[in-house]
Amino acid sequence: MKNWMFLLAGLLVWAAHFFGVYIIGSLFPGTELARWLVLGITLLSVGVVGLILLFLVRRTEAPPDALGGWLSVLSRSGCALAIVAITYQGLPALLA
Template identity: 45%
Template sequence: MMSWRLLLGGMLIWALHFFALYGIGSIWLSSFAPRVLTILVTLLCLGGEAWLVARLSRRTGDHLDGWMRHLSLAMAGLASVAILWQAMPALLA
């Protein structure tokens, strides 16, 4: 079960970020508060991604486990780029 959490952890953090920004955008239309909240949520999610990458980097095991670790790291990297990409319109507007 832990392997599935590590495998999908990056995408789950990205999904959390997506829905949090959607909620922030739905509640506040345009002011200073949504930008601050967007920065806080983005930094929190990027911190979660960094924690996941650090945990995956320490993990060792057999060949199959190594393949899953590399796939998890790739998905966490992709999710980190998606988190940054999602935050840019809210921060630059």
């Protein structure tokens, strides 16, 4: 169960960010308020995923087998992908 939590943590934050940005864009289309809200939710999401990634990198327990090592690498990669995707989703609203 613990492995699933680490595997999906970054991706779940990414999904929450996506829905948050979509809701903000639907409620406040093209306004300055929408830009500030998107900036806030983007920074918050990147910060949360960054903390999760930092926790995963600093975790000192050794994986019990090859599968545990692979899951650890996959969890870190998912968080790194989530950081890139969150940044990519937030940029168009901020640069427009």
